[in-house]
Amino acid sequence: MGILAAIVIGAIAGWLAGLIVRGAGFGLIGNIVIGIIGALVASWILPQLGVSLGGSAIRDIVNATIGAVIVLVILSLVRRA
Numbered sequence: 001m002g003i004l005a006a007i008v009i010g011a012i013a014g015w016l017a018g019l020i021v022r023g024a025g026f027g028l029i030g031n032i033v034i035g036i037i038g039a040l041v042a043s044w045i046l047p048q049l050g051v052s053l054g055g056s057a058i059r060d061i062v063n064a065t066i067g068a069v070i071v072l073v074i075l076s077l078v079r080r081a
Helices: 003-020 027-048 057-080
Strands: none
Touching: 003 027, 003 057, 027 057
């Protein structure tokens, strides 16, 4: 995946994760970063759990969104402490 595709998928995933985890958004640039980090987290954790969603751009967005939600929940818990 190219850099531009990673940024677009990260932006979409970060935006979706911000909608799912209300009040944990970090703005446009922050959500892109969270989405990219989420994609990395999901690409590691989902295969460990035996989850495979096929192969397409939609799968990449879903995976990145799942990872971004995990990252946002963890960041929300850290910010509260």
